[in-house]
Amino acid sequence: MKLTNRLIRLTALTAFSLLTSLAHALDIQPYTAAALGAAQQAGKPVAVHFHAEWCSTCKTQEKALNALKAEKGLDMTVLIANYDEEKELKKQYKVRSQSVLIVFKGEQEKARLAGDTDIEKIRTALQAGL
Template sequence: MIALTPRTLLSVIAAAALTLAAGFAQALDIQPYSAERLSAAQKSGKPVAVHFHAEWCSTCKTQEKALNALKAEPGLDLTLLVADYDKEKDLKKQYKVRSQSVLIVFHGEQEKARLAGETDIDALRKALKAGL
């Protein structure tokens, strides 16, 4: 049996509490686009964003780096769906997207923000927060 001092016991409890809190921290969840994922999020009234991304697009790659940097940021509790700009023709038509590197943020079915070609992490953060 190990005897713990009150100070050691408090340290153990504090470490456990921080670990538990980190598990509950909500952050940006980046997933591949699917019509089912988008529909489910919109119907449930949850915040969701769609990033129209093309592999050949340098702006999209810069956006991708910035969005990945935001994944661990607490408070960005929404799903980001990455849609293939070259393949998702019906989706582009539905949301009137005419170029790659477009980010559309929704709260439920209501569009809250739209950015085109934006790579600044603060601007991307602000747009994502508009859906919360």
């Protein structure tokens, strides 16, 4: 009985730790105007990555972002915008090429990277929105 209770507590603690770490991790999801608007209205940190499927630089940036997903302290959302389809969004933020990452804190732009694949520079840009 003691072993069973101990296992239950250990399992609960592990689950809690996992949920806590996920709550403070980078969340990557497809761009929607509603998601960007909600984050900006709430004053939350959010980034938009203008990504094209045909872009090798974008794919390298995607790998870097995925590597940062589990990093503690990057409690923000990255919205992946389709560069070829989001014409109005590109116009609004004056994006003229794919592989652009724009980081916001609320509605204020805090960082912008264009074509950069260095994970440290991407991390630094994301941290600017926190």
